[in-house]
Amino acid sequence: MSPLAALGLFLVAATPALAHHVGAYVPKDNAITANFKQIKFSVQAGKFDVAHRLFETGALRTDMSARAASLPPRLEAGLRDALQSRDGGEVERRLMVFFAALARDLALEAERRLADLTLSRDARTAIGQRFLEAIWRYYNLVDFAVAQRDDKTSVAVRLAFDEAEGYVKSSPIPNPDKLREPLRRIAQVLSALIDSSLPARRSS
Amino acid sequence: MVRFKLELTRWARNAMLARPAVHGLVGVRDVDERVLDEALVKFDAGLRLFHLHAEGMGLVILATTTVAATLASSPAPRRSIIALLTVGGAGYPLGYLLWSGLIPYHGLERGKTIAEWLVWIPFGGATIVALWWLAGLLVLRLCRH
Numbered sequence: 137m138s139p140l141a142a143l144g145l146f147l148v149a150a151t152p153a154l155a156h157h158v159g160a161y162v163p164k165d166n167a168i169t170a171n172f173k174q175i176k177f178s179v180q181a182g183k184f185d186v187a188h189r190l191f192e193t194g195a196l197r198t199d200m201s202a203r204a205a206s207l208p209p210r211l212e213a214g215l216r217d218a219l220q221s222r223d224g225g226e227v228e229r230r231l232m233v234f235f236a237a238l239a240r241d242l243a244l245e246a247e248r249r250l251a252d253l254t255l256s257r258d259a260r261t262a263i264g265q266r267f268l269e270a271i272w273r274y275y276n277l278v279d280f281a282v283a284q285r286d287d288k289t290s291v292a293v294r295l296a297f298d299e300a301e302g303y304v305k306s307s308p309i310p311n312p313d314k315l316r317e318p319l320r321r322i323a324q325v326l327s328a329l330i331d332s333s334l335p336a337r338r339s340s
Numbered sequence: 341m342v343r344f345k346l347e348l349t350r351w352a353r354n355a356m357l358a359r360p361a362v363h364g365l366v367g368v369r370d371v372d373e374r375v376l377d378e379a380l381v382k383f384d385a386g387l388r389l390f391h392l393h394a395e396g397m398g399l400v401i402l403a404t405t406t407v408a409a410t411l412a413s414s415p416a417p418r419r420s421i422i423a424l425l426t427v428g429g430a431g432y433p434l435g436y437l438l439w440s441g442l443i444p445y446h447g448l449e450r451g452k453t454i455a456e457w458l459v460w461i462p463f464g465g466a467t468i469v470a471l472w473w474l475a476g477l478l479v480l481r482l483c484r485h
Contacts, residue, residue, distance in 0.1 A: 158439070158452060159385035161378045166370075238370070245368055262364050270371045 163273075167195035168238075172231060172277055179224050187227070188219040200234060207237050208334040232281040233333050239275040240326035242267055247319040250312050260312035264319075265304040271322065272297060282329065289329045296321040341387055352383045355444035362447045382448055386440030393433035397467075401429040404471060412477050421470045421477075428466030435459030 171194035178187035191197050200212045218226035246267035250260050283290035300318035303311045356363050356379055365372045405422045412418035435455045442451030
């Protein structure tokens, strides 16, 4: 073997030896967001019978039933009626309300957790960051629908979200105490959106 | 690995759920599922990378030690280079196995740090040092010719 060939062989061999990596994680849809996309695309394609079947058998309806107490009255029944009557706009509106409610509940829970001063600053920052990711994963699905109906709400949520992210990510020193205010704002804005979208409240 | 994928995933998930503080779990499904999913994906990736590197580093050891045995003329450097390449190359993939095993108990970042200091840095370092040493010897030999 000539030294030149050996050097070439060495360089080929050295490349994988020097590449030390541990893989990359790409967040996946959960069962609810995946089911939402299936229903949405079926409705957009005009396949309401498929959308109805996906709704009845999917994780979204199961979760909707489980959270019925915190959701507007007849949200599930209305969504089913809209699918049966092939009303795409109403289906989209009710799905928007459902995901807005999920995001609102997460914002309220995050705000409550961050109020626990027995946790360290780092722990509260990590909790805040994880809740923000979860809130955005749900809200992002319906932001376009929200903006079409009420662009001020969409902008308000985005601004509050950006501000909240700044407190856990961009700031030189994370500030979980300040994070509570934008979270409160997200919850308020989304509550108003839910109330205005489905005005009739459940009688208790 | 494929045969026991389900059992391994179930074991890792249960071990992580038993240590919520380590993984920053907050008890809210919508938040925790993402954390668990990332850890399980990395747990699986660690096992796959172990498999990949265990196969690949074998070839690296064969190729580089062949070069060293053929072209490193002095016995002492030749023996040292071959030893470093063999030990470093054989040990390095174990870091991925260790990392995977540590994820459920110590979390992603802490597990990675432990694997780095115990395996990747010493064994990978040995391989890198030996490769550069060998490269230097080859360049010297080329210059002399």
